Amino acid sequence: MDKFRMIFQFLQSNQESFMNGICGIMALASAQMYSAFDFNCPCLPRYNLAYGLGILLVPPFILFLLGFVLNNNISMLAEEWRRPQGQRGKDPAVLRYMFCSMAQRAMIAPAVWVSVTLLDGKCITCAFCTSVPVETLGNASHPGLSQGEMERVLARIPCKEIYDGQELIANEVAIRYLRCISQALGWCFVLLMTMLAFLVRSLRPCFTQAAFLKSRYWSHYIDIERKLFDETCAEHARSFAKVCIQQFFEGMRTDLAAARCHPPRKAPADVGEAAEKLLGITDQRTMNTALKSWHRCKPPLHLHPPALPSSNGWAGEEKPPVHPAVPRREMVAYYSRV
């Protein structure tokens, strides 16, 4: 029991820490992706805004969806949401809890991307370089330019090599200004996210603790039940397969014995375990026949205790299970009527 409990605790804590681990890895991947990304501002009047804001907002959206995709529990949530009610009522609080906890984890990587982007400054510099206040920051003596011309000149601010507006406004001044705004926005965003997380986490015990405990218990229960059901099905499939194959070999043995006009060789009661495992097939020809038969004519998915030697070729006749005469080999209980 103790061992059971310790293993189970490990699994349980493992699931949570596994999810947290994935969340952390995605956040690091997001930061790494940003630093590996080769940002190239187009330096053209309207393209700048589209490019800058696109790089700022599209990857976080993708990362958010990826966070959901990589989360194993999404299929559990979908299943619980869509299942017919049947004999078990559905609790919307549990569904909400599951969704919220998944959404919270999925939001971390996008938040990291947006913060890193804003703190770095290249995106905002590219997107808003045409909106720099030339009157306050620019040089006093600048030639009178039309709006379009000025925009074109300002759009080249992020591309230092082709910038030709030094008399209008110094390149470094504009970049420093835009970067300062970007970093201020970045820190404000980080502070806002942290404050939100803090409020969500600390207000919960003050208001809805009992409901929270209930939702958490039942959402873990659904997860555990699903795993246990899968485990039970796997065990069942294993036993099913074992008995099916055993019956196949039995069938083969009796077939061959019948073909050679020998009575079926019953294993003596005190035979060793190894001899028993031979399943009555003891020569090459028989084995080859068995293998060929397994490939050409798999037995039907219907476990039956064969009372008489019969061919194993009959396909899927619905036969009610009868008590077998074979001695019990498996953990399956087939009691003889004898």
Add this chain to the structure above:
Amino acid sequence: MDRFRMIFQYFQSNSESVMNGICGLLALASVKMYTSFDFSCPCLPWYNMAYGLGIMFLPPITLFLCGLILNRQSLLMLEEWRRPQGRRKKDLAVIRYMCSSIMQRAVVAPVVWIVVTLLDGKCLICAFSGSVDPEKFVGFAGASPVQAQQLLAKVPCKDDELMRNNTSRKAVSRYLRCWSQALGWSILLILIVAAFLARWLRPCFNQATLLQARHWSNYIDIEQKIFEETCCEHSRLFAHKCILHFFKSMRQEIKLHSFSLPREGEEAEGGEDLLQGTTDQDQVNKLLKMWYYEKPPLDIS
């Protein structure tokens, strides 16, 4: 019994050391964040002060909140504070103890940020370069106030065309950096002395109350962990019984619909009967379909 005690000791020591570990990691993260942050002063008259002080104070607030969020004990303290009294009295000394230990741990990372910022000096140079008295420095002495402001604001930017070869810029920079580092070291010294005194003088005041508060705060932590463990175990057993129940009821239904003879001996098998009476493809399919369409009720009585 021994195993139980070992597990308890593990939980007890583990909780404290986990919290200390998180505190240390946050402090390191704070230093790393500062070194990887690309500080670029705007070098404009009003923006300098806002930027410099913003970088000095906003991240510490964030780090403080992170320290509170990552600390498990803060949730425990809030729960203990807000729970209805019920049959267990609330001890305010315990809540105060938990609160103070949480705050102490959460304050480490912000302090590290502020001290590193001051010792580095860039923030203060950026924030206060415009507030320096221009008369003290040769290069800025003769200019009009507005011009002096503009020039002083550009001091943090070494590569600016006006400042590139200005020796007075270096003088102002060094002056501000000296103040910044002095402030940084003083704050560090004061905090360490305060921590030292607090730790050494604490046994002189209320040692018994302190021991009690610490014991009961550990107790609350352990109790919470064991409750969660027990819930997990309980839900596993519940699920196990529920699934067995389900298989049994499916078996009964199959027996009703097919004409097999009752198997008297199989009740003796108990839970070891893995095939659970489903022995062909259709029956298994039916079982799986029933599992989806009609989950069994949560009632294993």
